[in-house]
Amino acid sequence: MSNVIAPHVTVRQPGLVLTDHLFDLPLDHAAPDGEHLQVYAREVVAAARFAARDELPWLLFLQGGPGFPxxxxxxxxxxxxxxxxxxxxxxxxxxxxxxxxxxxxxTLPLRGTPAEQADYLAHFRADAIVRDCEAIRARLTGGAPWTVLGQSFGGFCTVSYLSYAPEGIATALITGGLPDLAADADAVYRAAYPRMAHKSLAHYARYPGDAVAAARIVRHLADHEEVLPDGTVLTPEAFQQLGILLGSGDGSHRLHYLLEDAFAETVDGPRLSDRFGEQVAAVLSRTTSPLYTLLHEAIYAQDGRATDWSAHRVRAEFPGFDAVGALAAGDPVLFTGESVHPWMLDVQPGLRPLRETAHLLAARTGWGPLYDVEQLARNTVPVAAAVYHDDLFVDTEHALRTAAAIRGLRTWVTNEYEHDGVRAGGSAVLDRLLRLARGEA
Known part of the structure; x- marks a missing residue:
């Protein structure tokens, strides 16, 4: 590796002590003598507890995504x-x-052909992440189980963990991340598009002028090529993906402020402003997180069938999301959320080199199961889950169906927070889930 990390380096921040860990793990845990990769983790301890050499139980945090650190x-x-x-x-x-x-x-071209890259990335789903966690746990905790906190996709991973290695978990805490145990990607997106429409209309109800602003931008993009500072070609469909902001607690406000600075007067007439372009690029770019695009639909695949660009196919069943057509009919522009589409591989320069790999993954068959329904039904691990009632990214009905299928799981259903509640809520969400899991609430 070029970014060599010295393991066990310890640094201090106000109130925290941070220690680097680097683990050499099999690419395929079923073939431990084969190729290996490195997995990094950062240990975090309160400075006072570190100074006192306190013996502390471990909490593993699994990030949302997929594809984000x-x-x-x-x-x-x-x-x-x-x-x-x-x-x-x-x-x-x-x-x-x-x-x-x-x-x-x-880095992926170092793997070889796009087909070889796709074969490599087939080992990057939740099942492999769980096996990584178990290998790491054996080295860090002396075999003791740990508490797992899974946010969004990290919650999906936690349910896989409860399915296949429940002995590794002392307590499971899930925030906005209860997957449907049986739904394929098509079912997920058929439930998602109505939520996206609802979030879009709720945003316009809060900021009525934004419907006019979005319509002006879409009309402009239909007639003019606009290239963002990072090289992304901003099409009407790409502009609609700004709706991903509506999944966070402050996202509607952030979207409003972004839209109010959309245009600048130039010698060529009105063009999208540099300020707008910089902010849009920051929201839409997947250059540093390409796995989010490459593997997003694969996180729902477990019935052997190809996902075949599910979100793109299902979108055609909801004609209101055709932004140009909607304006022609006098309807508002609807934003989309976390859906991925094949045209993203054309308009984003950071994804173009991976175009063929992405198509191969979308066409891939033979995806295995991610959850064990029978094991979950006899679960004995304390589990508490926050279900956000208006969650843009995870369907509430799907989440509650899964909650009922996991023995002993306690839910906290709330519309106080959006999908980012565990971060936006300070200590409140984690504290509530700990009390739920312990039977204190």
């Missing part, structure tokens, strides 16, 4: 401040992300 802590704010009061926290950069062996447009 774990949080980079700065001090003791938010959920982490609550966690380090009683835990030694491990922030895992899931395989292919952050400081683990990277999987990007720069």
């Amino acid at each position: 774990a949080d980079r802590p700065v001090g003791t704010g938010g959920w982490l401040g609550r966690a380090v009061q009683e835990f030694r926290v491990l922030l895992l950069d899931q395989r292919g992300t952050g400081r683990s062996t990277p999987a990007t447009r720069q």
Whole structure:
């Protein structure tokens, strides 16, 4: 690797002590003598507990995504401040992300052909992440089970963990991440598009002028080529993906402020402003997180069938999301959320080198099961889950159906938070889930 990390380096922040860990793990845990990769994790301990040499139980944090590294802590704010009061926290950069062996447009060509890249990435789903966690746990905890906190896709991984290695978990906490145990990608997106429409209309109800602003932008993009500072060609469909902001607590406000700076007067007439372009590029770019696009639909695949660009196919069943057609009919522009589409491989320069790999993964068959329904039905691990009632990314009905299928799981259903509740809520969400899991609430 070029980004060699010295393991066990310890640094200090106000209130925290951080230690690097690097683990050499099999690419395929079923073939431990085969190729290996490196997985990075950051240990976080409260400075006072570190100084006192306290023996602390471990809490493993599994990040959302797929394809994003774990949080980079700065001090003791938010959920982490609550966690380090009683835990030694491990922030895992899931395989292919952050400081683990990277999987990007720069590194994946080293694997060989697009077909070889796709075969490699087939080992990057939740089942492999769970096996990574178990190998790491054996080295860090002396075999003791740990508490697992799974956010979004990290919650999906936690349900896989409960399915296939429940002996590794003392307590499971899930925030906005209860997957449907049986639904395929098509069912997931058929439930998702109506939520996206609802979120779009709720945004316009809050900021009525934004319907006019979005319509002007779409009309402009239909007639003019606009290239963002990072080289992304902003099409009407790409503009609609700004709806991903509506899944966070402050996202509607952020989207509003972004739209109000959309245009600048130039010698060529009105064009999208540089300020707008920079902000849009920051939201839409997947250059540093290509796995989010390459593997997003694969996280729902477990019936052997290809996902075949599910979100793109299902979108055709909801004609209201045709932005140009909607305007012609006098309807508002609807934003989309986390859906991925084949045209993204054309308009985003950071994804173009991986175009063929992405298509091969979308056409791939033979995906195995991610959950064991029978094991979950006889679960004995304490589990508590926050289900956000208006969650843009995870369907509430699907989540509650899964909650009922996991023996002993206690839910907290709330519309107080959006999908980012565990971060936006400070210590409140984690504290509530700990009390639920312990029978204190």
